[in-house]
Amino acid sequence: MRFDLDRPLELTFALAPDLLLIAGTMVLLLASAWGTETAKRQRAVGRWSIALCVLTLAAVIYMWWAGHTATRGAIAVDPFRWATDVLILLGAILAIALSMDYLERERIDVAEAHVLILFAVSGMMLLAAARDLMIVFLGIELMSIAVYVLAGLNRRSGRAAEAALKYFLLGAFSSGFLLYGIALVFGATGSTNIADIGAAILERGLTTNAMLLAGVGLLVVGLGFKVAAAPFHMWTPDVYEGAPTPMTAFMAAAVKAAAFAVFLRIWMEAFPYLNGAWHKPLWYLAVFTMVVGNVVALVQKNIKRMLAYSSIAHAGYLLVAVVVSNFEGASAYLFYVFAYTLATMGAFAVVIALAQTGERGQQIEDYAGLWRVRPGLAAAMAVFMLALLGFPIFGGMGFFAKWYVLQAALRPPSQTNLAIWVVGTSLVSAAYYLYVVMVMFMKARPAEAPSPLKVPGMTRFVIATCAIVLLVVGIWPRPVLRVARRSLPQLVHLSEDLPRAPAPPR
Amino acid sequence: MGLFYTFHFYLFGVIAIISAVAFVTRRSPVAAALWLVNTMFCLAALYVMMDAQFIGAIQVLVYAGAIMVVFLFVVMLLNLGHASDVTDIVGGKTKLAAGLVGLLLLAEVFVLWKDDGAPAPVPAQQELEPGVIDQVAAPLFREYLLAFEITSVLLLAAIVGAVVLAKRRVT
Numbered sequence: 001m002r003f004d005l006d007r008p009l010e011l012t013f014a015l016a017p018d019l020l021l022i023a024g025t026m027v028l029l030l031a032s033a034w035g036t037e038t039a040k041r042q043r044a045v046g047r048w049s050i051a052l053c054v055l056t057l058a059a060v061i062y063m064w065w066a067g068h069t070a071t072r073g074a075i076a077v078d079p080f081r082w083a084t085d086v087l088i089l090l091g092a093i094l095a096i097a098l099s100m101d102y103l104e105r106e107r108i109d110v111a112e113a114h115v116l117i118l119f120a121v122s123g124m125m126l127l128a129a130a131r132d133l134m135i136v137f138l139g140i141e142l143m144s145i146a147v148y149v150l151a152g153l154n155r156r157s158g159r160a161a162e163a164a165l166k167y168f169l170l171g172a173f174s175s176g177f178l179l180y181g182i183a184l185v186f187g188a189t190g191s192t193n194i195a196d197i198g199a200a201i202l203e204r205g206l207t208t209n210a211m212l213l214a215g216v217g218l219l220v221v222g223l224g225f226k227v228a229a230a231p232f233h234m235w236t237p238d239v240y241e242g243a244p245t246p247m248t249a250f251m252a253a254a255v256k257a258a259a260f261a262v263f264l265r266i267w268m269e270a271f272p273y274l275n276g277a278w279h280k281p282l283w284y285l286a287v288f289t290m291v292v293g294n295v296v297a298l299v300q301k302n303i304k305r306m307l308a309y310s311s312i313a314h315a316g317y318l319l320v321a322v323v324v325s326n327f328e329g330a331s332a333y334l335f336y337v338f339a340y341t342l343a344t345m346g347a348f349a350v351v352i353a354l355a356q357t358g359e360r361g362q363q364i365e366d367y368a369g370l371w372r373v374r375p376g377l378a379a380a381m382a383v384f385m386l387a388l389l390g391f392p393i394f395g396g397m398g399f400f401a402k403w404y405v406l407q408a409a410l411r412p413p414s415q416t417n418l419a420i421w422v423v424g425t426s427l428v429s430a431a432y433y434l435y436v437v438m439v440m441f442m443k444a445r446p447a448e449a450p451s452p453l454k455v456p457g458m459t460r461f462v463i464a465t466c467a468i469v470l471l472v473v474g475i476w477p478r479p480v481l482r483v484a485r486r487s488l489p490q491l492v493h494l495s496e497d498l499p500r501a502p503a504p505p506r
Numbered sequence: 507m508g509l510f511y512t513f514h515f516y517l518f519g520v521i522a523i524i525s526a527v528a529f530v531t532r533r534s535p536v537a538a539a540l541w542l543v544n545t546m547f548c549l550a551a552l553y554v555m556m557d558a559q560f561i562g563a564i565q566v567l568v569y570a571g572a573i574m575v576v577f578l579f580v581v582m583l584l585n586l587g588h589a590s591d592v593t594d595i596v597g598g599k600t601k602l603a604a605g606l607v608g609l610l611l612l613a614e615v616f617v618l619w620k621d622d623g624a625p626a627p628v629p630a631q632q633e634l635e636p637g638v639i640d641q642v643a644a645p646l647f648r649e650y651l652l653a654f655e656i657t658s659v660l661l662l663a664a665i666v667g668a669v670v671l672a673k674r675r676v677t
Contacts, residue, residue, distance in 0.1 A: 008651065011651075011652065015652075022659055026662075029666065074652050074653070075652070110670060110674070112666060112669075112670045113670075115666065116663070116666065116667060116670065119659070119662075119663040119666070122659065123660075123663075126656060132653075134650065134653045135652065135653060135656065138653060138656040138657060138660055139656070141660055142656065142659060142660045142663055145660065145663055145664050145667055146663050146667060148667070149666075149667035149668075149670055149671055152671055153670070155671075155674060155676040156676060164671075210617045210618065211617075211618050214614065
């Protein structure tokens, strides 16, 4: 049916999965606050959180299947939203599963950790739905505040405290940029609704309006910080290294997915007619991000720092989708994030499985000769590294993900130079991804190396699921691709093909 | 605009700017905070002059009232009272950068002023009614109901986060 978003009841239905998640989160919050802090309670809340995510996932898929649409309002009801929700919930389920084992091993008996993940997920789902800059801001804040706390969850670790404080201060600063940008865009167009902004720019010919362009620039800075695009990436390595590993995985996968979803929606719906103004700056931002991420990753010794820089590089590849800002870009984004979520979650799961208590043993050298002691973990890690690299067959989905990003860049009007940069920087990335594989399979294990701890059930489940899905979809990508192709944002005021030329002058 | 209006506009404007300058130049944190209160009051007066009485009242209550009390509490808890003990942690480069940002913002104001592009259509001025709050309340609970409700979830998440981080026994 077509929801009339001006009527509260229909707005409620349009937000049903989000509201279900928020209501469940409140119940779990009460459950985790009740009684003493024990590992058993933490695990129980974790299990219920996963159940809640699965329930929400079912609700999302039902809404998707029912094919609802909505009037032009504060939220979007379209397949793009549901597909992004599925990716976010997938990331959340994997992250909660990992943190259950991790928190028990590190003796952090905080059941609220799972609740905070759920709060962050509700913010992300609102971001996926947002069609009003006000909802965008609130969604980003809800997501970020929960994640700041998650980064500092380990009170015994000085580095975790540093990570949380750094993330919080820089995040608050970037929120200021975002908010100022939103204010200027509102000042220039008279609306915070994304569709209305696009219409106002076209109708009133605001393509050279100084206030609007300043606002768009500030939005790029604010969103660039959230997706960790260079040169706004300074916080990423320290925060990713200091935060508890499952939370790092959650940040690298789900936070990035949600921020990119809203980036794409704003750019496709509000600013297509400003293409002439933002195209060059975003192009350079994408290339700079790819180069910085990949080159600095080469010299990292710590696996978490290496993965942090690799996540910056992947933000660069995903920015290609924003640079092209068309339907190919949107479906390439969905496919890419699916592969990237699985590979990142899997890689961090292996890091968790191999670390000793207190996050020791996370240098890449510590993985020497892993193939001899833990062949399963070594093989899985090899799959994740190859998937992040985009290697065919053994890297599974990763190859197709890169391929579709390249295809989106090469569709007319083609961005050949951008595609060349993607391929070139990917070649550089082979050096550090394959180095991990080389260390695991070809180096001898030092005699004094501690034997890895037993891998708990949930972690094992996450590693196996990620590796198997990556490989299976890598062999048979067609169904996933078909879904990604169909899950397009619904643009209210624009025709099917977006105009590439700037609007005629006034 | 009568002379009366212009006079008061410049009066409050000049006091606001002088207080803001005093706020960033005072060494004692308490004095700086009190200058900030003064700026907030002048802004509230300017809002009232723009027929936004409700915003003016909120400005006094929230900014000059609640936020300043929190400021002073922090100053008190950190025991920063004596200006002589506080060394200037802001280096020359930072001051230069701050000055540049200030100039940039000033330039922006001029650009926006000179910009002859069509200004955004401001919603038609409503008839001034005695109940000024209606004009704020009606959109808040109709058009922006969703944003309003999300804010409550946001605040809850922030409270839970603060409690999780701060109120825990670490062994």
